[in-house]
Amino acid sequence: MFGRKSIITVLTTSMLLSAGVVYAQTTNAANAQSVTAFDNKIIKKISADNMYNTIKYLSAVPREAGTEGEVRGVEYIESQFKSLGLETRRIPFPIYDYKTNSQLAEVDGVNLNGRAFSGSGSGNVTAELVNVGKATTGEVTDAVAGKIALVARGDIAFVDKVKNVFAKGAVGVLMYNNASGAFTGQANGELPAVGITREQGLNLVEKLKNGPVTATLNVDIQKIEKTSFVVEAKLKPNKNKDTGQIVTIGSHHDSVPNGPGANDDASGVSAVLELARIFVNTPIDTEVRFLTFGSEERGMVGSSFYVSQLPQSDIDRMVAHFQMDMIGGAEAGEDHPLGGLIMYTIDGQKNLVTDLGASATSRLYDVAIPYGQLGRSDHQPFHDVGIPSALFIHSPVEPQYHKPTDTIDHISKEKLQQATSTVGAAAYQIIRPDTPALERAHVAPATVNYDYENRPVD
Secondary structure, three states: OHHHHHHHHHHHHHHOHHHOEEEOOOOOHHHHHHHHHHHHHHHOOOOHHHHHHHHHHHOOOOOOOOOHHHHHHHHHHHHHHHHOOOEEEEEEEEEEEEEEEEEEEEEOOEEOOOEEOEOOOOEEEEEEEEEOOOOOOOOOOHHHOOOEEEEEOEOEOHHHHHHHHHHOOOOEEEEEOOOOOOOOOEOOOOOOEEEEOHHHHHHHHHHHOOOOOEEEEEEEEEEEEEEEEEEEEEEOOOHHHOOOOEEEEEEEOOOOOOOOOHHHHHHHHHHHHHHHHHHOOOOOOOEEEEEEEOOHHHOOHHHHHHHHOOOHHHHHHEEEEEEEOOOOEOOOOOOOHHHHEEEEEOOOOOOHHHHHHHHHHHHHHOOOOOEEEOOOOOOHHHHHOOOOEEEEEEOOOOOOOOOOOOOHHHEOHHHHHHHHHHHHHHHHHHHOOOOOOOOOHHHOOOEEEOOEOOOOOO
């Protein structure tokens, strides 16, 4: 693990990562000006107008994975990377649509009118129901073997919940919502999976306290293969100044079905393209990979595929992954500082990315943005293979989330500028030629703390 070890060793010495303390702007005036000068190499070049125009183009047509709308978006993203002279490739991967021919969920003979998951397995099973909470790895025990798992929505992706109970021998999944109304989730065909309402689920939780409950799931699903894409663009440093390390900056380019997806996540794509435009003309000593993922809305399928096909030698050299999702929502964030910008990690722990992100906002905006714990986006697969990763997002999300009203007129240029500047300045701390050596006098800063927030995203 040459790449990751080499940078973390240096940054731990100078940034006190293990203590959760990061560097912001020094109180020494000369040093303060130097730090600002380095940041300004990036942030002064960022154009919110460029990003706004990208969002306008991408959100003109829904970009659901596996559709012509996604292809249109991918072609645009690919052309922008190529126009910058970047080594660009479009990486296809299979996805699956599912036609529901029949679906039934019964408990003790009562029809719950549930909805089969997209990607549910087919089958007709009757078995005892067992409550497994949110079906995180630690919650699911061998007691679910041969039974139908009653699962609460939340914390981890639908596909991971289904995988966890399947791994322990469950024969079906009955998942209840964490909000009002019925819903459908995403699975990978392992076993029959049906969604029900929150009220129904909580009633079953109580019913199970009084003794065994029998459930029946009868699902007939037709599987249809389609193609989605990852777009990758590589920016290589000068060979004479190459640290051998890799930093990745990503977003997802797909939208929900029939959704314009202006904020979710054409906004993130616009920032990735804008940072690519800037870094192309900026001296660096570290390879940067700019990535946009398809099929995030299906459960991080594109990013999971991308990481799975990486050679181990690349993974070993990857030192940080910055993920941007929904960074332009004018009505997101409520009254939280800096428009509600927050960094989410998978394990709820600080890491190199959050340290650099908090440091950047402290220097740029006199606010050390907080961090929290959340999956549900494309930082998950990078974290899973040991790469320090975080999601940058405004939270709570705006009312237009996953709706046809997620359009360009709800985008804030100010928020685009702030989030992109934050990620750009944070990433530049790694890739600029005079790092990693932050203890050098002309860039040595002072310390700043940043806090954990248990802030729901929606």
